[in-house]
Amino acid sequence: MGGGILQGATGISAPIGVTFIHAMAMERDAHVFAVSAMFLLYSAVQLPALAVAGVMQGQWLLEGILALIPILIFMPLGQAIAGKLSRKAFDRMILVFLGVIGLKMVIGL
Numbered sequence: 001m002g003g004g005i006l007q008g009a010t011g012i013s014a015p016i017g018v019t020f021i022h023a024m025a026m027e028r029d030a031h032v033f034a035v036s037a038m039f040l041l042y043s044a045v046q047l048p049a050l051a052v053a054g055v056m057q058g059q060w061l062l063e064g065i066l067a068l069i070p071i072l073i074f075m076p077l078g079q080a081i082a083g084k085l086s087r088k089a090f091d092r093m094i095l096v097f098l099g100v101i102g103l104k105m106v107i108g109l
Contacts, residue, residue, distance in 0.1 A: 013038070013039075013042055014098075014101055015098065015101055015102060015105070017035070017038050017039075018035055018094070018097075018098060019098060021034045021035055021038065022091070022094050022095070022098070028082060028083070028085075028087070028090055031090075031094075032079070032082070047061075
């Protein structure tokens with residue numbers, strides 16, 4: 001619920017959502033799937049809501065679609081690299097990313 005509130009209010013749900021999913025101690029593939037599904041679901045709800053509210057502009061939508069290209073290209077690379085990490089290293093990497101996100105929010109980068 002907290003992730004949905006943050007997503008709706010700010011568009012930033014990762015700090016709560018990813019922390020919650022990480023706390024569930026899932027296997028690596030399940031973790032990646034859960035995080036991806038969470039972001040997909042939030043986007044699938046938020047995009048039409050922004051369009052109906054008249055906030056979403058065509059140029060922003062196009063830029064967002066173009067931003068998916070490097071994600072689609074590099075996601076298999078990230079999956080391959082993550083597959084070589086131990087469970088402990090993967091968990092630490094997630095915690096480092098969450099720490100960077102938190103620090104970024106605090107200092108306003």
